[in-house]
Amino acid sequence: MVCRNPKYGEEAVETVKKESKNEKIYLQICDVSLQKDIRNFVKKFLKENQKLNCIVNNAGVLLNEKQMTSEKIDKTFATNIIGTFLLTELLIPLLEKSEDPRVISVSSGGMYTQKLDFDYEFKKYEKKWDGALAYGMTKRQQVVLTEFWSKKYEKTGIQFSSMHPGWADTKGVQTSLPTFRETLKNSLRTAEEGSDTIVWLAISNNKKMKSENGKFYFDRSSTSPHLTWGGTEESKEDQQKFYDDLVKMTSWSIEEDEEKEKEEIIIEKKNEEIEEIKKEE
Numbered sequence: 001m002v003c004r005n006p007k008y009g010e011e012a013v014e015t016v017k018k019e020s021k022n023e024k025i026y027l028q029i030c031d032v033s034l035q036k037d038i039r040n041f042v043k044k045f046l047k048e049n050q051k052l053n054c055i056v057n058n059a060g061v062l063l064n065e066k067q068m069t070s071e072k073i074d075k076t077f078a079t080n081i082i083g084t085f086l087l088t089e090l091l092i093p094l095l096e097k098s099e100d101p102r103v104i105s106v107s108s109g110g111m112y113t114q115k116l117d118f119d120y121e122f123k124k125y126e127k128k129w130d131g132a133l134a135y136g137m138t139k140r141q142q143v144v145l146t147e148f149w150s151k152k153y154e155k156t157g158i159q160f161s162s163m164h165p166g167w168a169d170t171k172g173v174q175t176s177l178p179t180f181r182e183t184l185k186n187s188l189r190t191a192e193e194g195s196d197t198i199v200w201l202a203i204s205n206n207k208k209m210k211s212e213n214g215k216f217y218f219d220r221s222s223t224s225p226h227l228t229w230g231g232t233e234e235s236k237e238d239q240q241k242f243y244d245d246l247v248k249m250t251s252w253s254i255e256e257d258e259e260k261e262k263e264e265i266i267i268e269k270k271n272e273e274i275e276e277i278k279k280e281e
């Protein structure tokens with residue numbers, strides 16, 4: 001389990017251990033909105049010679065206020081897209097070594113009204129933030145990315161799927177969408193019901209599902225990610241541009257970053273020394 005908060009992560013690990021009676025549940029701490037954290041986690045994970053069969057990109061946020069990460073990227077975009085993209089891309093070489101590898105990205109029905117958009121900083125909501133629409137945009141991007149990956153990595157044998165869990169009464173819905181929750185309170189799913197298709201996509205041997213790649217699922221069935229007459233279809237060129245943009249946004253290495261940090265420390269020290277000399281004079 002890859003979690004950002006050690007306390008919540010440990011609690012979740014204990015719950016899964018207890019309910020599954022499986023002691024082999026391990027916690028990795030990583031904030032998937034931060035590229036540096038993802039790279040550190042992957043580096044460590046690769047050194048451990050672990051086997052990897054399946055990645056579930058589940059972490060996601062719908063923020064009622066615009067927030068930026070310490071890496072100066074919009075937090076909704078960083079968590080929902082950079083996290084999904086970078087974590088998966090860095091682990092593909094390991095993933096493709098296993099027998100029946102799968103990647104599941106938890107999108108949302110909130111993407112139905114959104115078309116692929118390149119406004120990664122959400123400039124359109126600069127004057128008035130709209131967290132639900134920004135969230136929907138990133139959830140559309142996850143669906144596009146899934147379809148793109150299935151073609152790009154066709155030869156690896158990895159199966160890529162995106163899905164909508166249905167509207168479930170989770171902590172996220174309670175804090176981000178309280179009015180929505182109140183309106184739908186009698187029809188919301190439990191978190192367990194919401195996770196059903198994720199688990200099925202991860203372990204099922206269903207013939208139809210296994211013959212598909214890059215599809216969007218709801219309740220154990222692939223379905224169109226577009227509403228009839230919705231006008232949300234994107235072109236192949238736009239899919240490619242989106243992928244290329246993500247590559248550009250994430251194409252720095254942790255070594256470069258460490259070098260930069262070292263240089264900054266040296267400059268800081270030199271400045272301090274200059275200040276000291278000035279004081280003595």
Ligand SMILES: NC(=O)c1ccc[n+]([C@@H]2O[C@H](COP(=O)([O-])OP(=O)(O)OC[C@H]3O[C@@H](n4cnc5c(N)ncnc54)[C@H](OP(=O)(O)O)[C@@H]3O)[C@@H](O)[C@H]2O)c1
Nearest residue numbers: 004005008031032033058059060107108167168170171172
């Ligand atoms: N619930 C629904 O009705 C619904 C509908 C459609 C789609 N979804 C999707 O389902 C997924 C799960 O949502 P949920 O409803 O269960 O929301 P949630 O209760 O807010 O859970 C989200 C989880 O993501 C983790 N997370 C958030 N940012 C992270 C980061 N930067 N690094 C690592 N972990 C991070 C959170 O960790 P903490 O515990 O540390 O906060 C939390 O465990 C999301 O992708 C969401 O978009 C949910």
